[in-house]
Amino acid sequence: xxxxxxxxxxxxxxxxxxxxxxxxxxxxxxxxxxxxxxxxxxxxxxxxxxxxxxxxxxxxxxxxxxxxxxxxxxxxxxxxxxxxxxxxxxxxxxxxxxxxxxxxxxxxxxxxxxxxxxxxxxxxxxxxxxxxxxxxxxxxxxxxxxxxxxxxxxxxxxxxxxxxxxxxxxxxxxxxxxxxxxxxxxxxxxxxxxxxxxxxxxxxxxxxxxxxxxxxxxxxxxxxxxxxxxxxxxxxxxxxxxxxxxxxxxxxxxxxxxxxxxxxxxxxxxxxxxxxxxxxxxxxxxxxxxxxxxxxxxxxxxxxxxxxxxxxxxxxxxxxxxxxxxxxxxxxxxxxxxxxxxxxxxxxxxxxxxxxxxxxxxxxxxxxxxxxxxxxxxxxxxxxxxxxxxxxxxx
Amino acid sequence: xxxxxxxxxxxxxxxxxxxxxxxxxxxxxxxxxxxxxxxxxxxxxxxxxxxxxxxxxxxxxxxxxxxxxxxxxxxxxxxxxxxxxxxxxxxxxxxxxxxxxxxxxxxxxxxxxxxxxxxxxxxxxxxxxxxxxxxxxxxxxxxxxxxxxxxxxxxxxxxxxxxxxxxxxxxxxxxxxxxxxxxxxxxxxxxxxxxxxxxxxxxxxxxxxxxxxxxxxxxxxxxxxxxxxxxxxxxxxxxxxxxxxxxxxxxxxxxxxxxxxxxxxxxxxxxxxxxxxxxxxxxxxxxxxxxxxxxxxxxxxxxxxxxxxxxxxxxxxxxxxxxxxxxxxxxxxxxxxxxxxxxxxxxxxxxxxxxxxxxxxxxxxxxxxxxxxxxxxxx
Numbered sequence: 001x002x003x004x005x006x007x008x009x010x011x012x013x014x015x016x017x018x019x020x021x022x023x024x025x026x027x028x029x030x031x032x033x034x035x036x037x038x039x040x041x042x043x044x045x046x047x048x049x050x051x052x053x054x055x056x057x058x059x060x061x062x063x064x065x066x067x068x069x070x071x072x073x074x075x076x077x078x079x080x081x082x083x084x085x086x087x088x089x090x091x092x093x094x095x096x097x098x099x100x101x102x103x104x105x106x107x108x109x110x111x112x113x114x115x116x117x118x119x120x121x122x123x124x125x126x127x128x129x130x131x132x133x134x135x136x137x138x139x140x141x142x143x144x145x146x147x148x149x150x151x152x153x154x155x156x157x158x159x160x161x162x163x164x165x166x167x168x169x170x171x172x173x174x175x176x177x178x179x180x181x182x183x184x185x186x187x188x189x190x191x192x193x194x195x196x197x198x199x200x201x202x203x204x205x206x207x208x209x210x211x212x213x214x215x216x217x218x219x220x221x222x223x224x225x226x227x228x229x230x231x232x233x234x235x236x237x238x239x240x241x242x243x244x245x246x247x248x249x250x251x252x253x254x255x256x257x258x259x260x261x262x263x264x265x266x267x268x269x270x271x272x273x274x275x276x277x278x279x280x281x282x283x284x285x286x287x288x289x290x291x292x293x294x295x296x297x298x299x300x301x302x303x304x305x306x307x308x309x310x311x312x313x314x315x316x317x318x319x320x321x322x323x324x325x326x327x328x329x330x331x332x333x334x335x336x337x338x339x340x341x342x343x344x345x346x347x348x349x350x351x352x353x354x355x356x357x358x359x360x361x362x363x364x365x366x367x368x369x370x371x372x373x374x375x376x377x378x379x380x381x382x383x384x385x386x387x388x389x390x391x392x393x394x395x
Numbered sequence: 396x397x398x399x400x401x402x403x404x405x406x407x408x409x410x411x412x413x414x415x416x417x418x419x420x421x422x423x424x425x426x427x428x429x430x431x432x433x434x435x436x437x438x439x440x441x442x443x444x445x446x447x448x449x450x451x452x453x454x455x456x457x458x459x460x461x462x463x464x465x466x467x468x469x470x471x472x473x474x475x476x477x478x479x480x481x482x483x484x485x486x487x488x489x490x491x492x493x494x495x496x497x498x499x500x501x502x503x504x505x506x507x508x509x510x511x512x513x514x515x516x517x518x519x520x521x522x523x524x525x526x527x528x529x530x531x532x533x534x535x536x537x538x539x540x541x542x543x544x545x546x547x548x549x550x551x552x553x554x555x556x557x558x559x560x561x562x563x564x565x566x567x568x569x570x571x572x573x574x575x576x577x578x579x580x581x582x583x584x585x586x587x588x589x590x591x592x593x594x595x596x597x598x599x600x601x602x603x604x605x606x607x608x609x610x611x612x613x614x615x616x617x618x619x620x621x622x623x624x625x626x627x628x629x630x631x632x633x634x635x636x637x638x639x640x641x642x643x644x645x646x647x648x649x650x651x652x653x654x655x656x657x658x659x660x661x662x663x664x665x666x667x668x669x670x671x672x673x674x675x676x677x678x679x680x681x682x683x684x685x686x687x688x689x690x691x692x693x694x695x696x697x698x699x700x701x702x703x704x705x706x707x708x709x710x711x712x713x714x715x716x717x718x719x720x721x722x723x724x725x726x727x728x729x730x731x732x733x734x735x736x737x738x739x740x741x742x743x744x745x746x747x748x749x750x751x752x753x754x755x756x757x758x759x760x761x762x763x764x765x766x767x768x769x770x771x772x773x774x
Binding site: 268271272277280281282288289291292293295296297299300301303304306307310311313314324327328379381382383385386389390391392393394 | 694
């Protein structure tokens with residue numbers, strides 16, 4: 001038996017013994033997603049148990065080094081773990097901006113003390129992070145941000161306002177872009193600060209969206225004192241970290257699989273269920289054409305993600321990859337949500353009603369419209385491809 | 396199998412890229428076109444392709460071929476797409492080889508496969524009867540006669556039919572016009588009595604014949620595969636052809652795209668390079684993504700064939716449809732972004748548009764493969 005095969009056996013046995021039965025059922029509502037944190041509300045004991053067990057093992061972040069609370073697995077071992085989890089339909093134990101966004105940046109830019117302090121808490125789901133990037137006057141032109149952090153002795157004093165801060169009202173800590181040098185050119189005066197959302201002077205206010213939900217907040221800083229050692233990387237070099245982190249964010253937003261893998265039904269599965277078949281053909285032939293065109297793109301996109309990962313593993317790289325995945329993946333997801341609305345017909349227009357899950361499709365569709373705005377708009381990502389990959393002039 | 400090229404495959408790509416760039420570049424295509432060449436390709440190029448192992452890329456080593464497999468065949472086709480190289484690669488190297496490997500008897504394989512690898516015998520698939528690709532629509536008949544069959548019917552869009560030594564003919568031995576059961580494949584000598592071949596020069600300056608069969612006597616030993624069970628073999632031939640056409644169209648897309656991006660960096664208007672205009676930048680960036688998707692779908696279809704994956708038909712349809720759609724977009728955008736010069740015959744970009752159009756249509760377009768893929772996925 002190869003090492004990888006014996007590892008697979010080991011994983012399989014461990015999962016069989018440690019993944020609670022409740023955590024092997026599909027995620028059907030937002031509350032089923034576990035975000036951890038100091039204010040975590042668990043739907044059941046099994047959810048907490050599953051997080052604690054996976055966290056203790058480091059398998060919430062399989063490839064992070066063990067010394068920082070990770071699983072210390074190789075890429076191949078991490079794949080084995082993922083495939084074994086898929087096999088038993090295990091839920092992801094933890095969803096976390098700490099894992100998807102801050103973690104990779106901390107590993108690259110953080111100092112030893114910062115890594116030791118934050119990474120294990122992220123891995124165990126103890127601290128929930130939010131991202132302080134956009135401001136009312138700094139959206140696509142993010143580098144024009146104005147939230148200031150002035151060094152006064154051993155601490156910074158932070159003043160300003162962030163917007164579109166996802167789940168700021170539920171987060172424990174924030175990673176925040178601030179301007180530490182107002183005299184420097186706009187990309188050069190920016191720094192990357194980490195601080196506790198419980199600090200005096202921090203307040204949040206949820207923003208109600210067209211979907212009716214409030215996943216985003218406005219976040220205000222009024223003379224917030226932040227210890228100077230909470231600066232990550234070098235003062236004035238925060239923009240490099242910001243861009244690095246954005247590549248991870250873009251891959252996260254763009255990289256969902258809609259071919260029927262990853263626990264999500266494919267469009268055709270939904271359509272067959274809701275519309276029905278006429279002989280061997282979907283009963284709505286016009287919509288069938290639209291659905292299959294979408295599924296082709298979904299397949300080609302999923303294969304591209306697979307190829308890109310394989311190429312990265314083989315040391316080959318596609319430039320500005322995250323921009324491509326973000327742009328195409330989010331446009332594809334919006335198309336999927338629009339088609340789900342079409343498949344549902346007038347039923348999908350329901351906003352509230354006596355039935356279970358009424359309004360879910362409509363709200364999810366409306367939520368999806370933000371996919372191509374958040375984390376860099378489609379247009380910004382096309383700019384990046386034009387500049388970095390195609391090297392077009394003046395882009 | 397991972398979706399990356401092995402070192403061997405990278406070497407094949409390198410040698411194919413170099414070969415077609417020097418031996419069969421776009422300039423050769425233009426020369427053949429201008430001369431209204433009756434063969435439509437350069438026979439000495441085909442002989443060199445045989446020497447390189449390209450002609451026999453799918454022929455097993457036991458029969459004198461290179462046996463490199465479908466991913467390698469796709470890399471060769473991609474290089475041909477980039478250079479618009481015309482050669483009997485698809486008809487002989489891919490379709491006929493697949494038919495013989497999948498459905499041929501030991502005698503048939505021993506007789507024909509080494510000749511294919513040596514570049515000494517050309518084949519053509521005479522299957523389509525309708526202008527819109529419908530492989531089960533076979534009205535040509537094969538009726539028992541002597542120790543074999545007598546063939547009657549008409550075939551259209553027979554690629555390389557005008558130069559083929561041997562035709563692979565789909566004819567009906569049982570069933571109704573659109574039944575997949577009851578179709579039988581035959582190896583027919585192109586010079587046999589009763590075979591009439593009419594050459595047509597197509598939009599891409601390649602040739603496709605219209606072939607009429609009038610009481611053509613075929614020996615029982617020249618049936619390819621089981622009597623009445625030819626459709627399954629035909630589908631395998633077509634899927635190999637579709638995946639390889641997807642690869643050729645990928646080459647067409649990549650070359651058109653690169654030429655267009657170069658042009659955006661050279662052409663001045665309003666005192667600046669037109670590549671500074673965001674309206675063009677965004678379209679070019681979108682096209683970049685689409686080409687990457689076509690590449691992934693194509694590579695998956697080819698690996699599926701090499702692995703005899705049960706979903707190889709679905710992936711062939713996916714690749715043919717997606718790569719065709721992208722080739723259409725890439726060549727349309729190429730002509731539009733080149734502006735007036737892109738419309739001129741002196742400039743090569745129009746050749747790419749013409750080849751993309753013909754390749755898209757060959758063995759099913761996006762509408763055909765969308766429908767097929769939906770059926771294969773159960774809706």
